[in-house]
Structures are given as C-alpha cells and as structure tokens.
Amino acid sequence: MSSANTLSQRESVFNQEVITRFELYNSLFLTLPFYQVKDTGNLLPFFSAHCEKGTANQESPSDIIKSFFKKYVPDIDQKEQLNRLFRFIQYIERQVVLFDAIEDSSFSKTTKADESGTLQTLLQQIGDDDQQRDAIKEKLKNFSLRLVLTAHPTQFYPSRVLSIMTDLIEALKTNDINSINLLLQQLGKTPFFNKTSPTPVDEAVSLIWFLENVFYHALAATQSKLNEAFDVDGFANQLLELGFWPGGDRDGNPNVKTDSTKTVASLLRQIIFRCYYRDFRLLKRRITFRGVEGAMQSLENILYENAFNPKESPEDLQSQMLSLLQSVKEMLIADNYGLFVDIIDDLAHKIKIFGCYFATLDIRQDSRVLRDVNHYIAPRVGVTLPEGYDDLSESDKIKAIAFSEADFHCPDDAEPLIKDTLNTIRLVKQIQQQNGFKACQRFIISNCQQASDILQLINLFLWSGWKQDALPIDFMPLFETVNDLKVAAEVMETLYTHPFYKKHLANRGNKQTIMLGFSDSTKDGGYLMANWSIYKAKVELTAMARKYDIDLAFFDGRGGPPARGGGKTHRFYASMGQEIANNHIQLTIQGQTVSSQYGSVDTARFNIEQLFNAGIASALHQSNKDLLDDKHKELISIMADESYALFMGLRKHPLFTEYLEKLSPLKLLSGVNISSRPTKRSNSDAPLKLEDLRAISFVTAWSQLKQNIPGFYGVGAALQKVKAEGRWDEVVELYQKSGFFKTMIDNCMMSMSKSDFRITAHLKDDAKFGQFWEMLHNEFEQTKSLLLELSGTEVLMQAYPLEKRSIAIRERIILPLVIVQHYALECLNNTTDEELISTYNKLVIRTVYGIVNAGRNLA
Structure with missing residues (x-):
C-alpha cells in the first residue's frame, strides 16, 4: 500500500472513530444539567460560534463577550454574566477530557495503519535475517531507555479524574452508551482542581x-x-528503567x-x-x-x-x-x-x-546552594578553605579539595537549605539500604558551571559518612544555558582527568550521565540557538567521552511543547549520527506529555517502542543524511547566531516583561494550584526579572497568549538571512537530508500551529503595545512563509494531517476559554474594585486549566 493510501486510510479512520464520535457524545454531554444554570450546555455552542466569528473579525475579547451577552442573554446583570462564564469554563474543560478519552480509546485503530518506528516494524524489517538479528542483540547489550517522570505543572488532572478517564476510555472502546452516560455525569460532578496547592x-x-x-x-x-x-533475559544491563523527580527535585523548590x-x-x-x-x-x-x-x-x-x-x-x-x-x-x-x-x-x-x-528517585539541587553548604561544613569537619576560595581560579579551587572522610551530622539550627542538603545526603544511603542501590543513586547538579561544582558535592558525601571506596552515586552535571553548554566538554575533561573522579568513574563502570536542559536554554537563547547549542554540546561531549573511553549517556530535560524540547522527540533520537552517543536514551516526561503519550497502556507501549526503536535504528542504519558535514554545520551556525541575536533583542526590549505581565496570566500562575513549585526562583516581592522566571512559566505565559514565541521567534529571520545570501538551496537540501534539522523545523511548525495572532490582533492599535505586537506578528508571518516554502507545503503540519486535525479541534474547543481569559485580563487592568479583581483573578486562573490540558498535542 502506498504512503498516500495509508495516509488517506488513517484520515478516514480518524474522522470516523474520533471526530464523528466526539460530535455524538458531545451532543449528549451538553444536554446533561450539571450546574446552577440549566441552559448552559444549550448556550455553549452559540458562545463558541460567537467567539469564532469575533476572532475571525479580529475583534477584541471584550467586544466579543459584551456582544454575546447583548445578543443572546440581554436581561442579566454583570454578576450573572460572570457566573455564566464560569459555567462555560466548567463545560469546556470537561469537553477536553471527553476528546482526550475518545482519542485514546481509538488509538489502536488510528495508529494501526502506521506502525512505523515500533518494535513490530523493526522485527518485520529484519525478518529471517539472522545477521541483523544478532547485530541488534549485540547492540542491546549496551543499550538502555530511561523515562523520568517529573512534576512540572503542565497538566493537572487529579487522580479522581484520571480514574474516570480510564473507565471512560474502556467504555468508549465498545461504545457502551449506558456506561458512557453515567461516566459523563460523574465527570460533570467531579471537581477538576485543588483549592490549595499540592505538596511535593x-x-x-x-x-x-x-x-x-x-x-x-x-x-x-x-x-x-x-x-x-x-x-535479552540474561543480559547484565537493564534495558528499561524508570526515574522519578517528585520529592527528590529540590532545585529552587522550597517545599x-x-x-x-x-x-x-x-x-x-x-x-x-x-x-x-x-x-x-x-x-x-x-x-x-x-x-x-x-x-x-x-x-x-x-x-x-x-x-x-x-x-x-x-x-x-x-x-x-x-x-x-x-x-x-x-x-x-x-x-x-x-x-x-x-x-x-x-x-x-x-x-x-x-x-x-x-x-x-533522583535528587537535584542548584550548584549555588551546594557551594553554600560546602562553606558551611568545611570548617566543622576540620577543613580550612583557602582565603578567597570562591575567587580562586578553577585549577586552584580543585587543588584545595582534599576528599577527606568524616561523619558530620547537621545540627537543627543550621540554615534550612543547608540542613536539607546534608540530611538528604545521609538519607540517600538509608534509601539504598532499604529499597536497593538503584532506588536513589543519582544526584543532579543544576546550573553546573565548573568541575569543582561536582567535586565539592562529592566532598559533601564524604563528610556525611560515605566512604571513598563505597560511593554508589552517579554525580550528574546539568548544563542548561547557552554559555554553560559551550564549556561543557572542557568541564568534563577536567573531571575525566582528575585522579579521584577517574577512580570513582572506574568504580561506576566508567559510565557518565550528563543532563542537558532544553527548557532553560530555549528561554536563554531562543528555539534555534537552544537546539543547535545542545547538538554541538552533544558532539563535543561525545568526542571527549570517547577520548577517555567513557560510556556516556545523555539525559535530556525535555518539556511537552517544542519550545521546551518536546514535539516529535523520538525523531531526534533516530536522527543522531555517529558523532553523538546514543547507546542510552534518557529523557524527562512531564505535564501533558505524561497523559498524551503515556496516559494508557496502549499509548505508552507505542511511544516506548518508538523511542527504543529510534535508539537501535540510529546505530544500525546510520547514513550520511543524518551526519552533518562542515558545510551544513556552518550553515546552521549562521542561522542560529542570527536567530539568537533577534531573540536577545526581543528579551532586552523595554516592554518585554511588562507585555507578558499585563497581557498573559503570568503573575497569576502561582495561584493555579497545580504545583508545589513557585513560578520564579526568587520568592521576593521585587519586580519580576526574566532570569528568575522559571522556563515553564515563561513558555506557559506565551502559550496562553496563543503566540508561542519561544517555539519559533528568530527562525524566520535566520532563514531570511541565508536566503538573502543566496544559500536557500543549501537549506532545502539540509531539510531534506538531515533528520536532526528536519525534526527541528517540523517541531517548530507544530509549535506555530498552536498560535493564533487573531486573538490579540486588536493590540496592533494599542498606544503602548501596538508596535511590540506588530514586531511579534511580523516574525510569525515571516517564519510561517519561509517554513512552508522550505517544506514544500501549503499549510503548517500538512505532512501530519491527523495531528493537525486533532490540534484544530482542540483549539476550537478551548477558543472560548482563551477569549474569556483575555477579557478578564483586560478587565483587571481597568478596575480598582477589590471584589471584581478577585472574581477576574479566579476567572483567569480557571481558564488556564483547560487551555493547558488541551495542549497535549504539543508533546
């Protein structure tokens, strides 16, 4: 069967199994009298249509809301209008759940015609070829896949809703109308959010x-x-592993x-x-x-x-x-x-x-905290740090690290972060003894800038009762910013050649894991520079590891959306050439990625197999198309530099932070009770600084605006630069032949498909933000035009019609939420009434839930 016929068959199945059934069950859902206002469900389709029409006409959210009530419910006061908006929100966020459940229940049917990248595909390819089978088996002896669940607040169905979804999926598989009806009623009565923030x-x-x-x-x-x-049953290595961050990740989380x-x-x-x-x-x-x-x-x-x-x-x-x-x-x-x-x-x-x-259970802490702990404990175990220790050169600082052993117990009157760090280091040993060595054996150093950050942490372990020859801990640097990525290989060479660390690695089987953070690097340098910086760092780190015969594993900190390293993740791994270590695949899965790709056993198996196959296939079927030559590397570097310059110019714009604070729910994200993590690393009431803002809050704010700036901004300018220099054919060749570059561009288009500048188009006439909005919109249009030309398509995501259709439906479902949110934000900026401020704040916060949950396609 041709690929075109396969695609057409999948589209037909998707239309029948997903779209038609959603329309059917949604009509049933809207007739259920859940709430105080009996006609909410009947009125919602009119509200949705009104929002679509108003958005198409580029009307302001305030005008859309006001004209709706004037036309359809003219006799109610402002208080009742706000009440109706809250009721609409409750219906819409449950419509998202219904659509999720229908997609998941149809997963085996909609993916049956396209099982590319699964283990079954791999087995069919090798058939009876014993030579290939043996080659794969040999590869598996030094391969592993680790999925690490993290608690970042990008999806927040509580377990009670997840349980309903699970039962609803099973009922939908057999179209059990009675069970579906009861479950929809249960869903309507079940609260979706917490009244207080969750604990870790x-x-x-x-x-x-x-x-x-x-x-x-x-x-x-x-x-x-x-x-x-x-x-593989008798293999010494473990092929499949799970990691877990909640309760262990204390980087900037005071809770x-x-x-x-x-x-x-x-x-x-x-x-x-x-x-x-x-x-x-x-x-x-x-x-x-x-x-x-x-x-x-x-x-x-x-x-x-x-x-x-x-x-x-x-x-x-x-x-x-x-x-x-x-x-x-x-x-x-x-x-x-x-x-x-x-x-x-x-x-x-x-x-x-x-x-x-x-x-x-991974432990993670910031290097700056660990440096403070080092200063605290050193004199208490009889170690005198040289005067001006923090200002010493890196080589002198390393010489001052003696690796002595002690059994220091932290007193109760120590600073909280110091006490937590030292007590946790001792707890790790207890967890290992009780649950096994693998239960807690990884310590990740965030903001790792130099080799001494890791060596000082080892000292903290030795001063807390651990022994040099009995230290079953993997010390893992996390390189995040563009500057940190540039020096990562140099930092690792210092460690690989350090006598103590060299011996420690030997005891750990000469295995080193290095974590690379996509989220913060995107916030730091923009989409193109972040991806290119991480690619270059991987090449340099791989070369350094091979130089010293180290078995290197990259641990990729990826969020759900492409702006945080997500998207078609398995395609990145499948495109890795010989220059990049790919024997071990490790990545974070979080937020909507968990529910969208691993929300059911069927979807989880499919995505696990795709990642597994990507790691195996890239090693067995390497070809020149996935190996970037010097000419292509130079081309991407030019584009990355141009993109970086434009993105940094945007960050430094005097209206940048104010635009986000006033027009997005950024300031209110801390009130969305879906995470124990603060929205910024500093807990002070000082004015917001971009460097203090967590990457997830940064990306979430832009996605709520439906502008998704971190996922594309600067890409258009970069493409235009090389096109003006007469190198467009080289870029087209790069897109067609490099799996890495194609995946990066396709993910960028995915991010842009979630944007809708019509919603904020009224801002072009705003006295303060008009020119700023125009600047963002112009780059969006330029990027879109050039990406379509580059990919040879007429619309974004044309090559992925099912995902494109799914996104379009989800965007249509939540459009009223976006309109309500922007309306409430505009009202907040124009009122001093404390009661109304409280109500509008709640309105904004409630809309965030549904908008984020509907974004599962970003994963």
Whole structure:
C-alpha cells in the first residue's frame, strides 16, 4: 500500500472513530444539567460560534463577550454574566477530557495503519535475517531507555479524574452508551482542581498513579516482547528503567524537604509491592500443585506485609523474591510439565525491572546552594578553605579539595537549605539500604558551571559518612544555558582527568550521565540557538567521552511543547549520527506529555517502542543524511547566531516583561494550584526579572497568549538571512537530508500551529503595545512563509494531517476559554474594585486549566 493510501486510510479512520464520535457524545454531554444554570450546555455552542466569528473579525475579547451577552442573554446583570462564564469554563474543560478519552480509546485503530518506528516494524524489517538479528542483540547489550517522570505543572488532572478517564476510555472502546452516560455525569460532578496547592508528596501520589496503572504494565509488556524476539533475559544491563523527580527535585523548590524524599521513597516501595501482590493473586490461583506450598507462602507473606503493613526500616528483598520464584519455576518444570511457567516469568521480569523501588528517585539541587553548604561544613569537619576560595581560579579551587572522610551530622539550627542538603545526603544511603542501590543513586547538579561544582558535592558525601571506596552515586552535571553548554566538554575533561573522579568513574563502570536542559536554554537563547547549542554540546561531549573511553549517556530535560524540547522527540533520537552517543536514551516526561503519550497502556507501549526503536535504528542504519558535514554545520551556525541575536533583542526590549505581565496570566500562575513549585526562583516581592522566571512559566505565559514565541521567534529571520545570501538551496537540501534539522523545523511548525495572532490582533492599535505586537506578528508571518516554502507545503503540519486535525479541534474547543481569559485580563487592568479583581483573578486562573490540558498535542 502506498504512503498516500495509508495516509488517506488513517484520515478516514480518524474522522470516523474520533471526530464523528466526539460530535455524538458531545451532543449528549451538553444536554446533561450539571450546574446552577440549566441552559448552559444549550448556550455553549452559540458562545463558541460567537467567539469564532469575533476572532475571525479580529475583534477584541471584550467586544466579543459584551456582544454575546447583548445578543443572546440581554436581561442579566454583570454578576450573572460572570457566573455564566464560569459555567462555560466548567463545560469546556470537561469537553477536553471527553476528546482526550475518545482519542485514546481509538488509538489502536488510528495508529494501526502506521506502525512505523515500533518494535513490530523493526522485527518485520529484519525478518529471517539472522545477521541483523544478532547485530541488534549485540547492540542491546549496551543499550538502555530511561523515562523520568517529573512534576512540572503542565497538566493537572487529579487522580479522581484520571480514574474516570480510564473507565471512560474502556467504555468508549465498545461504545457502551449506558456506561458512557453515567461516566459523563460523574465527570460533570467531579471537581477538576485543588483549592490549595499540592505538596511535593501530593504531586508524587498523582504521578505514581501513572506508574501503577500504566508504566508497570507497559514496560513489562515491552520487556517481554524484547525477550521473545532477542532473548535479552540474561543480559547484565537493564534495558528499561524508570526515574522519578517528585520529592527528590529540590532545585529552587522550597517545599521539598528531606521528609518529602523519605515519604516518597516509602510510597514508591509500597505501591510496587501492591502491584506485585495483585499479580501474585492470579499466580496463586494457577499454581495449586504439591511441592510449591512453602515457597509460595513465603512469597505471599513478603508481598502482603510490604504492600499493606510496611516496616519503618525495611530491607531490599528483590533477590529473595526472585529466588523464591525461581524455586517455584524449577518445581513446575520438574514435576508439573512446566505449567504456568509463563506467569512466573512475567512476575520475575517485573521484579527485575522495578525491584523494591519502582522508579529511581533522583535528587537535584542548584550548584549555588551546594557551594553554600560546602562553606558551611568545611570548617566543622576540620577543613580550612583557602582565603578567597570562591575567587580562586578553577585549577586552584580543585587543588584545595582534599576528599577527606568524616561523619558530620547537621545540627537543627543550621540554615534550612543547608540542613536539607546534608540530611538528604545521609538519607540517600538509608534509601539504598532499604529499597536497593538503584532506588536513589543519582544526584543532579543544576546550573553546573565548573568541575569543582561536582567535586565539592562529592566532598559533601564524604563528610556525611560515605566512604571513598563505597560511593554508589552517579554525580550528574546539568548544563542548561547557552554559555554553560559551550564549556561543557572542557568541564568534563577536567573531571575525566582528575585522579579521584577517574577512580570513582572506574568504580561506576566508567559510565557518565550528563543532563542537558532544553527548557532553560530555549528561554536563554531562543528555539534555534537552544537546539543547535545542545547538538554541538552533544558532539563535543561525545568526542571527549570517547577520548577517555567513557560510556556516556545523555539525559535530556525535555518539556511537552517544542519550545521546551518536546514535539516529535523520538525523531531526534533516530536522527543522531555517529558523532553523538546514543547507546542510552534518557529523557524527562512531564505535564501533558505524561497523559498524551503515556496516559494508557496502549499509548505508552507505542511511544516506548518508538523511542527504543529510534535508539537501535540510529546505530544500525546510520547514513550520511543524518551526519552533518562542515558545510551544513556552518550553515546552521549562521542561522542560529542570527536567530539568537533577534531573540536577545526581543528579551532586552523595554516592554518585554511588562507585555507578558499585563497581557498573559503570568503573575497569576502561582495561584493555579497545580504545583508545589513557585513560578520564579526568587520568592521576593521585587519586580519580576526574566532570569528568575522559571522556563515553564515563561513558555506557559506565551502559550496562553496563543503566540508561542519561544517555539519559533528568530527562525524566520535566520532563514531570511541565508536566503538573502543566496544559500536557500543549501537549506532545502539540509531539510531534506538531515533528520536532526528536519525534526527541528517540523517541531517548530507544530509549535506555530498552536498560535493564533487573531486573538490579540486588536493590540496592533494599542498606544503602548501596538508596535511590540506588530514586531511579534511580523516574525510569525515571516517564519510561517519561509517554513512552508522550505517544506514544500501549503499549510503548517500538512505532512501530519491527523495531528493537525486533532490540534484544530482542540483549539476550537478551548477558543472560548482563551477569549474569556483575555477579557478578564483586560478587565483587571481597568478596575480598582477589590471584589471584581478577585472574581477576574479566579476567572483567569480557571481558564488556564483547560487551555493547558488541551495542549497535549504539543508533546
């Protein structure tokens, strides 16, 4: 079947399975009398249509809202108008859930015609070619995929709503109209948001829902498929791994404390044992033969006690559980014809993957905090730092690090951050002893600028009771800014050649993980420069690791939208050439990425397999098209520099911050109770500084404006520059032959497809912001025009019609939310009435939920 026919078939299935069913069930949903105003559901379609018409005419949000009430509900006062807007919001945010559920329920049908990039595709390609099969098997011996769940606030369905969605998806698969009707009613009555901000432990509980209900099954199924195809069961390396940040990531989050880390580690342990116990109950129903009673009873006791009666100081029981299962398996084979051995193997595979910890709890802290801790503890363990230590050259600073051992216990009167850091370092050892070494073995240093940042952290461990020859910790630098990425390879060479660190790496199997942050680099340098800086850093870091025979793993800190490193992520990994280490794929998944790509077992398996295949395929089928030669590198570098200059000019514009503060919900994001993290790193009431603003708040503010500046700004100027220099054919060639460049451009188009400058078009006549808006809009139009010319298409995302259609429907659903939000923001800027200010604030905050949740296509 041709690709065109396949695409047409997928579009037909999507129209039938998703769009038609959404229209059907949405009409049912709108007739349910959920709220105080009985005709809200009947009135909503008119409101949506009115918003569409007003936006097409480039009317201001205020004019759209006022004309709607004048036309359709002329006899109500302002208070009742605001009440109606709140009711509309409640319906719309549930429409988003309904559309999510329908898409997920149809996933196996809409993707059946296009399984490219899955393990099944890989197996079909190699067929009976034993040589290729052996080559893949050899590659797998030094390969791993790690997905790390983080708690960034870009999606916020509480577990109660996720449970309804899960049941709704199952009912939709069979079109069980009675169940669907009841679930829609339940959805209508179930609150979507928290009245107070969640704690780090609350965030952990929300994400553990995905671990328990999705990843536990998806990873095990993928592992079984790999074992069946390539016999990987006996491999020394672990192919599939999970990481976890809630409760461990304290970078700038004052709410994460040592107790949070301890509680989350205990929760992860307890939940995985509950998963095991559920599986054991099925196993127990089948393994009913003589001779296995003792092992089965011992195993049941272990699983039950740890699942429901956890001890204060438990033990790592992974090897004991596997030993008991193995003894049962041997008896089944010897005396019972091997009956139900597959069930034993399934549980054993899961215990090998998840151990007693479920997911590795990563610890993360900023280098500036760690430097303060170093100053605090040094004199208390008898170490005298040289005078003016902070101002010493890097080489002199490293010479002053002695790596002495001590057993310092932090006193209660120490500064909170110092106490938390030192107590957490001691807690890590306890977690390892109780849940296993893999339970907590990674310490990430944010804002890592020099080798001494890592070496000083090692000192903190040694001064806290750890021993030089017993330090099972991976110290991981996080390079984020454009400047930090430039010196990353130099920093790592200093570490690779340092006697102590060299010995430490040898003890860790000469494996080094380096984290690269997309979000902050995009905020720091713009979309094109961020992607190019990270690409160059990966090339340089790979060369440095190979020089010193280091097994290098890149850990990519990616958000959901392309502006934060998301988009078609697996295509980035598939495009990596020989210059970039790609034996290990590690990336963060967060916010709407979790629900969109890993919200069900089907979608999770599909996306896990795509990432897995990308890592294998890039190694087995490397070709020159994915290897950038010097000419193409120079071309991208020119474009990145031009883009960077324009983006930095935008950042330095005197209206830049004020534009975001007044016209987006930036200042109110802290009131959206979806995260324990503050919107900025500084907790002071001083005026907002861009450098203090978290990348996620920065990107979210632009996405709420429907302008998505971080995802495209400067790309058009860069393309125009090389076109004016007569090098357009080279850019076209680059797009057609480089998987890296094509993915970057396609993701940029995805980001732009979520923009709609018509919504803010009224600002072009604004006395203060008119010229600033025009500047943003002009770059959008220039970028759009050149990207369409470059890709040879007529509309954005023409090559991805299903995703394009899905985005269009979602944008149509939430357009009224965007209009209401901008209306409320305009009202806030023009009133001093305290009661109205409070109401408009709530209106803005409520609209944020639905707009963000509908953005799952950004992932």
